[in-house]
Amino acid sequence: xxxxxxxxxxxxxxxxxxxxxxxxxxxxxxxxxxxxxxxxxxxxxxxxxxxxxxxxxxxxxxxxxxxxxxxxxxxxxxxxxxxxxxxxxxxxxxxxxxxxxxxxxxxxxxxxxxxxxxxxxxxxxxxxxxxxxxxxxxxxxxxxxxxxxxxxxxxxxxxxxxxxxxxxxxxxxxxxxxxxxxxxxxxxxxxxxxxxxxxxxxxxxxxxxxxxxxxxxxxxxxxxxxxxxxxxxxxxxxxxxxxxxxxxxxx
Numbered sequence: 001x002x003x004x005x006x007x008x009x010x011x012x013x014x015x016x017x018x019x020x021x022x023x024x025x026x027x028x029x030x031x032x033x034x035x036x037x038x039x040x041x042x043x044x045x046x047x048x049x050x051x052x053x054x055x056x057x058x059x060x061x062x063x064x065x066x067x068x069x070x071x072x073x074x075x076x077x078x079x080x081x082x083x084x085x086x087x088x089x090x091x092x093x094x095x096x097x098x099x100x101x102x103x104x105x106x107x108x109x110x111x112x113x114x115x116x117x118x119x120x121x122x123x124x125x126x127x128x129x130x131x132x133x134x135x136x137x138x139x140x141x142x143x144x145x146x147x148x149x150x151x152x153x154x155x156x157x158x159x160x161x162x163x164x165x166x167x168x169x170x171x172x173x174x175x176x177x178x179x180x181x182x183x184x185x186x187x188x189x190x191x192x193x194x195x196x197x198x199x200x201x202x203x204x205x206x207x208x209x210x211x212x213x214x215x216x217x218x219x220x221x222x223x224x225x226x227x228x229x230x231x232x233x234x235x236x237x238x239x240x241x242x243x244x245x246x247x248x249x250x251x
Contacts, residue, residue, distance in 0.1 A: 015092050017233045024226040031223035038216030045209035052206070061119045063210055067217040068112035072140060073175050075105030075221065079147075080172040083165035093229070095161035096236075098168060099151050100228035104221060106144035113137060132181035136174055143171040157236070 042063065052059035079101050085094030116134070117127045128134065147164055154160035181187060202210070 017093065017096075017237075020093060021230050021233060024230045028223055028226050028230075031219055031226070035216055035220035035223055038212055038219060042209055042213035042216050045212055049209050050205055055123065058119065058122050059206070061115055062206075063213045064217075065112060065115035065119055066210060067214040068108050068115060069137070070214060071217055071221055072105060072109040072112050072137065073178060074218070075101050075108060076140060076143070076168075076172065076175055078225075079105065079168050080175075083168040086161050086165040087169075093233075095157075095164065096229050096232050097225070098147075098161075098164055100232045101225055102144055102147045102151070104224050104228060106141065106148065108221070109137065109141040109144055113141060131187040132185040133178065133187050136178045136181050139174055140171075140178060143167075143174065147171075 046060055046063040049060075051057050079098045082094045082098035082101070085091035086098065113134075116137075120129075121127050147167055150167060151160050151164050154163060177184075
């Protein structure tokens with residue numbers, strides 16, 4: 001009979017900072033290589049895909065804009081789960097996951113807004129309109145910036161973790177607003193065309209490169225998130241050692 005108690009479980013690897021760093025060290029190179037491969041294939045498919053009969057070659061910006069928008073919401077959803085991990089389950093790395101994801105989510109949200117404006121100019125005749133979808137995504141970007149500022153303003157790790165978790169959960173109400181804004185209000189954005197109960201309405205020749213790009217950017221996000229979490233754990237260890245050294249010096 002084998003002794004399974006001696007082998008750490010995946011949950012233990014995730015909960016223990018030292019084991020998590022070792023796990024991240026193993027996963028990051030594979031995730032980075034997979035992301036590079038998927039994005040290379042996706043870009044080739046995007047340029048090889050036919051033009052839209054209405055938008056022409058302008059539609060190609062969809063292959064980066066839509067994944068950016070999806071990841072902006074997915075990243076915040078992951079942060080909301082991490083916030084629950086801090087407040088409810090008291091997971092040791094929940095706060096690390098939340099704070100590490102915020103800058104990445106802010107970048108993806110900013111890229112979503114920028115590429116959306118570039119796409120909107122030839123389609124709508126303007127760079128920006130304050131419709132429900134654009135406004136709610138802009139609010140999401142401000143929420144990211146607010147969480148980043150809050151975590152850096154509080155020196156106490158415990159207070160910072162609780163404040164960031166509460167602020168994240170309060171702001172999560174904006175995510176379903178972004179998702180359903182095109183259905184609840186009259187906006188310039190078209191209704192959902194990929195994730196629908198009756199199936200996608202987008203042509204398969206356009207859908208395939210879009211999905212490859214979306215998966216590629218998602219894998220890239222997880223690689224970046226693991227790197228950021230690994231860096232945050234090490235930063236906290238250095239900060240803790242400095243605090244201990246300061247106490248010893250005072251004593």
